[in-house]
Amino acid sequence: MTHFAVRRLVLGSVAAIAALTAASGVHAQNVKxxxxxxxxxxxxxxxxxxxxxxxxxxxxxxxxxxxxxxxxxxxxxxxxxxxxxxxxxxxxxxxxxxxxxxxxxxxxxxxxxxxxxxxxxxxxxxxxxxxxxxxxxxxxxxxxxxLPLAAQIDLLLRVKPGAKRVGFVYSPGEVNSTIVLKELKAELGKRGMSVVEAAAARTVDIPSAVKSLVGKVDVIYTTTDNNVVSAYESMVRVADEADIPLVAADTDSVKRGAIAALGMxxxxxxxxxxxxxxxxxxxxxxxxxxxxxxSKMSLVVNPGAAEKQGLKLPEALIKEAAEVVK
Structure with missing residues (x-):
């Protein structure tokens, strides 16, 4: 190969590498x-x-x-x-x-x-x-x-007619939950009902917090408090043993043992x-x-969980549900 041919090959290779690098750079810039x-x-x-x-x-x-x-x-x-x-x-x-x-x-x-x-x-x-x-x-x-709390309380009363004392387990360090607690007190007060609160700072505190509500509440309401949802099965065990209806704001919690949820x-x-x-x-x-x-809410019910917690769900409520957990 002549000197000029070698030089032409090298220059061509350099140009090809430069083109590939440029193309790679363009591609990288387009990746978000x-x-x-x-x-x-x-x-x-x-x-x-x-x-x-x-x-x-x-x-x-x-x-x-x-x-x-x-x-x-x-x-x-x-x-x-x-x-x-x-x-x-x-x-x-x-x-x-x-x-x-x-x-x-x-x-x-x-x-x-x-x-x-x-x-x-x-x-x-x-x-x-x-x-x-x-x-x-x-x-x-x-x-x-x-979530609009009035609709949540309507659901509580359909699950447990005549309920007066609503148990609420929450993480005091979570703003979501402290806001809901404040609003829940106000909304329940309008209906002659009250909140019995049980603070649980850590996930491991959830079981003892739930047990502290036994004998003091007619129903327990849970939101999307991250500690509570992470330890939901421990709440369900206590609710089943004590025949306390468990109503959630999180529809996924119904599959894990809550009776019903009208939630996001x-x-x-x-x-x-x-x-x-x-x-x-x-x-x-x-x-x-x-x-x-x-923008989307749905009603999910779990008749089997209701039986474990000492209740039978109204047929009308089951028919309204977007999903019935078997």
Whole structure:
């Protein structure tokens, strides 16, 4: 091979490498990165995450092609939630999806520039994620799982007519739950009913908190408190043994032993959240997107759980249910 042929081959190789590098760079620029963080793994929050992933896929975001999605669970530890949020910020992700209030608070504390989309947060204003239920002008927006409490109490009374004392197990460190407790007291008071509260700071405290309600309440109402949902089976055991009806705000809890729930469909909540993430990945500013409330609720009942807890569900309630757990 002549000197000129060798030189031409080398130059051609260099040009080819440069072209590949440029193409790779273009491809990398077209790949969006999303960090998903949840305070803990449990069915409701897992459903939210699945909904987000499915909605993004339906809108054309394919992992490994134009989307890189990372998931981290804080395993119930708020300090870990902070570490995860800071890692995502350091990785310069295009958006952070924060599932449940503690993870959302950690993400908002970690950055004022990376878009944060909260989800499964009852009251983003009280949690200080946004100042009001309007466009924030900041890097934060999202979807709330706030439920109208009047309808929840109506359900309690259909399950246990004449109930006066409502047991409420909650985590005092979780803003979602303390807000619901305050509102529950006010709403029950209007009907001549009262709350008997049992605080449980950690998941391991749930069984003793539930046992403290035995003999003091007519029914127990549970929300999407992350500690409570994580240890739900321990609540069910006590309710079954003591014949205390267990009514939930989380439809997934009905499959685990609650009698009934009129609650947010958390998978659909995730799909709704995914639509907002899509808008941000396509260039919209989170501060120009007003926070939303989950738009789909459903009634789920479990007649078998009712029998274990000393009740028979009204046929009318069973017929109204979107799902009857067998």
């Amino acid at each position: 990165t999303v960090g998903v963080t949840a305070i803990v793994d449990h069915p409701a929050l897992d459903s939210v995450r699945k909904g987000v992933q499915d909605e993004l896929k339906a809108l054309g975001w394919e992992e490994g092609k134009n989307l890189q999605l990372s998931y981290q669970s804080a395993q119930g530890n708020t300090a870990t939630a902070g570490q995860i949020a800071r890692k995502f910020v350091g990785d310069k992700v295009d958006a952070i999806v924060a599932i449940a209030t503690p993870s959302a608070q950690a993400a908002v504390a970690a950055t004022k520039s990376v878009p944060v989309v909260f989800t499964a947060v009852t009251d983003p204003v009280a949690a200080k994620l946004v100042k009001e239920w309007k466009t924030s002008g900041t890097n934060v927006t999202g979807v709330s799982d706030r 469909n958390y998978y659909d909540l995730g799909r709704q959240t995914g639509k907002i993430v899509d808008r941000i990945l396509k260039g919209e500013k989170p501060g120009a997107i007003a926070p939303e409330i989950g």
